[in-house]
Amino acid sequence: MIEQPANQTRIAAATVPLGLFVFLVLYGGLTVIAGVLAFKQVQLWPTRLAVESGIFAFLGLVVISSTIAQLYGEKLAQRLVWWGFLPLAFSAALIFLVLWLPASSEMLEYRGSDLNAFETVLAQTPRIMAAGPAAYIVSLLLNVWIFSRLRGSGDGNTLGLMARGAIASALSQAIDSVIFVTLAFYGEFDIAPLLIGQVIAKVALSIVLVPFLITGGVALAKWLDRRHL
Template structure:
């Protein structure tokens, strides 16, 4: 820490675990939208789910971990600040799409150029649906996770239960908001909506409890005393 003659130094401490989670959170807000362009089939069900769910589940785990260790208020702030990387990446993508491609790419790699533009030139409804679903579902996840905690800590099993329930409910709401805003009226969305909800709720109960307990343990390990 550096002191100047005109201003006293101000003590500031940022937990290593919180810094790590903030960096990872910002990256996941951006990559979730990129992964969403591929649908994957989850074994053993014949259900197709957009791959962005994996990054979004990490966002859920991070928000729940921050709530567990640092409180609901800070977790909510992180969700709101998540719009910064979302907005910057969207603006940058708009600029890149508007710039002319190089002659070399136009002449020798037209298929690559067409694929890039087809994937990233999203419809305005998708652009609006993503942030809306992100905000509502993650704030809901934090609220449910915090409320289920009550006045005390129920230990590892309680942490796993709260994480699974909060994630399942918030993921179901996320699917309803996103698919309805993005695709309603474009095609029949019932099958897609049901499949997404089932897949996300299933993953919430199968993966999230273990991811949250692992994330909390890892965060505490990062913040342990060096001695």
């Protein structure tokens, strides 16, 4: 195998579009923070619908993967979804390590409540730890696939972009809820009310927020790419 000269490697790195680079960095961060935010449920005003807060980070993943599919191709978006497991797995390993390590004597004596809160938020059951990645990979790959199929042969206009983003996000988020709630909680209690509420809330957020977020994401990426020229 012939190694690529260092100067050619630097040139290749420098030619990566700035918009793509920025969105890749954001994507990795969002995969990590989504699981932490999910610990809190929020009410969607003015309704009584409740949704776990991780949906806001997850909608960011949907917007970024769709934006990359729109501007840089479906295959690159699919690769991003698969490689998104890397920061997810790495952060999970670090969390397990930190939870396993003993707390300092100072924290045990003076900050016991902080330690309990830390462990409560980060220590999840094995079922929930398995359900999250399973829902992630299926729903985001489905989002990229639906978004790209609805695109057809052309780029379409802004309204078409907004519609494709909303439809792909709503369908993928519904599947995400079914997979996650079923794998995490089936057999422990009646999951029907939780499942129905989560699907309605996530679909509603997808329809209300995603069309504007994705048009903004595409516009931002194009602007960054122009500045990089």
